[in-house]
Amino acid sequence: MSKRMSDGHERLSERVSRAQICNLPCELRDTVIDLLHTDHGSLKACSLTCRAWLPRARYHLFRTISIDRGRTGDAFAHLLRSSPTISTHIQDVEINGSQSQSNWWTTDHRKGMFPWPTLGPPTRGHTETDLTEADTWLRRILPEDTHLLAKVKSLRISALPLGGTLTVALQPHFENVKVLSVDGCKALAFGDFITFLRAFPHLESLHLLAIQWLPGRSHQSEECAKSLPRMRSLELSHKVDAAPFVSWLIDEEAHSEVTSLNCSVSGQKCASAISQLLKALGPTLRRFVVGFRETGDGADVLRKSALELTHSTGLRSLRIQCSTASSTLLQSSYRPSLSWIVILLATANSSLLKELTISISASDLCALNMEGLDVVLSHVRYGGLERVIFEIDFQKQPMDRSQISRVSTRMVAVWRRGLLRFVVVGTDANGF
Known part of the structure; x- marks a missing residue:
């Protein structure tokens, strides 16, 4: 009898505890769940706690979806078929088209494949059937109801062939996308890529991380009648041929609303394109991020390309990525000159500039002309700098505080104005 009463008491206590948890104020409940946004295991437990907790848990569980040609693609298709209401929580989608047994870029002209120009050993060619395969795969995993993904605001595509069929497959589902990232994609012609961009008329932010197209090939896709996206933010990686894209951007006046530009310069041709874009943007540009990758003398590239900040009179924030670390230099005491930073900053012409960030590895501090930097930043053009x-x-190296102190010692004028701030990156830099 006592055991039966004890079991009943435990069940009653459990029901009372569950009721107390479920009756928490909604603001407190949502705060608790929000704090667990990166812990999928805990979020799943929250979704099973009670019906009131389910929507907020689902919001974090399904906010970001990653799809590939393996099991995740099929699981996504099954999920939307079985529980279509989940689609209301999906805001960020990543589609990765890579597959282990892909026949991309094989070289066989008898099968209508196209050679891909590159250095090194012969690469594989691209076939028209790859476009069809990607199109077939996407049509299979994307829902028949195109409205289910209407709330998606961010789309990232990787390792996909950009052609007309893929554009047609994606457009009905993602035409409301505002942020688009393209990584590791290839097109048969530059025009195919432009047609793809036109499929996103509401695009505000474009990140071109890695994309290639065959040079000299004619545009095989029909010109799309839709209006061009009016981008406000643009990122161009060093893995992108910036010249044709920038020329198109300016010719079509698709740059007129860009206020944020992030670029990684890969050589003089790229630098000339960025210089052209900076002149076209003029006072519209508010935020600029620039760095050099895989180049020789950055100062020489700047001079020959006329890349300068003279026309950016509306600039408010400037970030310089100046790390020169590479596998060939890790064991060497030699560091390439970073004089290009002083040269570039000497061309600034914005009284609105408030913030300057210099991102640099600790091992490269010795290559930075801090005295020259101090002189340039003391100019009246930097009077509004805050x-x-x-x-x-520090790249997992023990933090050396003397290196940080040395910056203040060598940049006396800037230090006296109280402008210097330090942010230390690295696992061993905690507590600075």
Whole structure:
């Protein structure tokens, strides 16, 4: 009898505890769940706690969806078929078209494949059937009801062939996308890529991380009648041939509303394109991020390309990525000159500039002309500057505070104005 009463008491206590948890104020409940946004295991437990907790848990569980040609693609298709209401929570989608047994870029002209120009050993060619395969796969995993993904605001595509069939497959589902990232994609012609961009008329932010197209090939897709997206933010990686894209951007006046530009310069041709874009943007540009990758002398590239900040009179924030670390230099005491930073900053012409960030590895600090930097930043053109931030990456090395102190010692004028700030990056830099 006593055991039966004890079991009943435990069940009653459990029901009372569950009721107390479920009756928490909604603001407190949502805060608790929000704090678990990166812990999928805990979010799943929250979704099973009670019906009131389910929507907020689902919001975090299904906010970001990643799809590939393996099991995740099929699981996504099954999920939307069985529970279509979940689609209301999906805001960020990543589609990765890579597959282990892909026949991309094989070289066989008898099968209508196209050679891909590159250095090194012969690469594989691209076939028209790859476009069809990607199109077939996407049509299979994307829902028949195109309205289910209407709330998606961010789309990232990787390792996909950009052609007319893929554009037709994606457009009905993602035409409301505002943020688009393209990584590791290839097109048969530059025009195919432009047709793809036109499929996103509401696009505000474009991140071109890695994309290639065959040079000299004619545009095989029909010109789309839809209006061009009016982008406000643009990122161009060093893995993108910026010249044709920038020329198209300016010719079509698709740059007129860009206020944020992030670019990684890969050589003089790229630098000339960025120079052309900076002139076209003029006072519209508010935020600029620039760095050099895989180049020789950055100062020489700047001079020959006329890349300067003279026309950016509306600039408010400037970030310079100046790390020169590479596998060939890790064991060497030699560091390439970073004089291009002083040269570029000497061309600034914005009285609105408030923040300058210099991102640099600790091993490259010795290559930075801090005295020259101090002189340039003391000029009247930097009179409105409020912060000079050194973001120093110690790359898992023990943090050396003397290196940080040395910056203040060598940049006396900036230090006296109280502008210097330091952000230390690295696992061993905690507590600075």
